[in-house]
Amino acid sequence: MKQFPLTRTDLIKIRDTNKSEQVRVLLREISRLHQVMRSLNIQVERIRIAVANGRAADDIIFDAAERILEHEMRLYGPPPxxxxxxxxxxxxxxxxxxxxxxxxxxxxxxxxxxxx
Missing domain, CATH: 1.20.5 (Single alpha-helices involved in coiled-coils or other helix-helix interfaces)
Incomplete structure (x- = not known):
């Protein structure tokens, strides 16, 4: 089952709904964030292999990691x-x-x- 990113309305819903609904939505978001982390770990390994092979300047690898994090940056904002x-x-x-x-x-x- 593919997890889709939560929207701002989902985050507002977390605040406004009853406790059992909050837990379900939070678990869904945690599951999705774990998938994002797994994808990033795969990209990190690819970057390490590229550096070891002398291809560290390949922007394609870094662009893939940036695409993975693009939605998170829009949803949660820049780091504090x-x-x-x-x-x-x-x-x-x-x-x-x-x-x-x-x-x-x-x-x-x-x-x-x-x-x-």
């Missing part, structure tokens, strides 16, 4: 935390720290060479 922005900020801070350390070492070397 911007991982890319946080990762870029951490990389920037690490780079600045390395530059500062290099400048301090250079200043110490110059100070030792000139004796001042």
């Amino acid at each position: 935390f911007d991982y890319k922005r946080d990762r870029k900020q951490a990389q920037l801070e690490a780079s600045e720290k390395l530059i500062d350390e290099a400048l301090k070492r250079e200043a110490n070397v110059r100070k030792n060479q000139t004796g001042k």
Whole structure:
């Protein structure tokens, strides 16, 4: 039996219906999300194989994973935390720290060479 994604009206129905109906709808959504996760795990394995074979630049593999998640992003919205922005900020801070350390070492070397 193929599970179809819940719509917004289904999610509203979860809130508005009696408890037994909520459980049935929630179980259906959990089942569907498990299928999505299985599909994503298959895509991850395909990506690992592609990387091992040197074909990591193939956009087809990544497009398939994106298609799987497209409905979930529309239904549930973007993630609450911007991982890319946080990762870029951490990389920037690490780079600045390395530059500062290099400048301090250079200043110490110059100070030792000139004796001042």
